[in-house]
Amino acid sequence: MTTILFLAWGLSPAADPAAYVTYRTGTSPIILSAPHGGTLPVPGVGVRTGFAVAQFVTVRDTGSDDVALAVAKALETKTGRGPHLVVAKFARTYIDANRPADDAYEWKAAAPVYAVYHKALADAKATVAKDWGRGLLLDLHGQGADPNAIFRGTNDGKSVTHLTDRFGRAGLTGPSGVLGGLERAGYKVVPAGDSKDKEDPRYGGGYITRTYGSRDGGTVDAIQLELGTSMRSAAKRERFARDLADAVIVYAKEYLPEKPKAGP
């Protein structure tokens, strides 16, 4: 009886998996991802328990979804070109999109929603590679270890292999790199500047940067940014979004094609 009612109201498991992900296709070589800011439960999906899962975390990256939306808006306003945007509406307690499928969820009904998130990233990456030749994915997260820090995650450089092969280390940490731009704007970046320190293993890049960056080839690089609470708070996120957008614009001018291969 319950099942029949749920079906009648369109609330059956995975009735509309796409409703749990914000996906906007962009007109620029930039992709923004925010997998951990969502709050929605997913019908038919139970809370994850973490049995036999490595690196089990269910905490929400509060505000990281709003930061992604604000950065997208700032980029579009400043450049006339919106980024590709993939933002989870589902809560991490049910699905962790920054893990391989086997570790990401425990209920079958979660699979179509997880697949929507990853198809969006894959489609965005393919579109950027086809239309622009090269691009950058920023995977936005939140960390609670240092409220004022931004931890860099590139799987210790692997997810930006294309960038650093072509332009050297400066593409990542130099003045026109995204991290360099954030430092110039006054933010504390860890590891700092071009220090030889390894990335913090807690924040050094996850499944998304490994999968959609240039670790295994390709021309789209990926950087995970783990933002402290001060950058995600309602009072400061707009300002941070503008600063990150500015850093991305400087990066794009220096390291990405000025125009798409065809069209406007």
Ligand SMILES: [Zn+2]
């Ligand atoms: Zn996260």
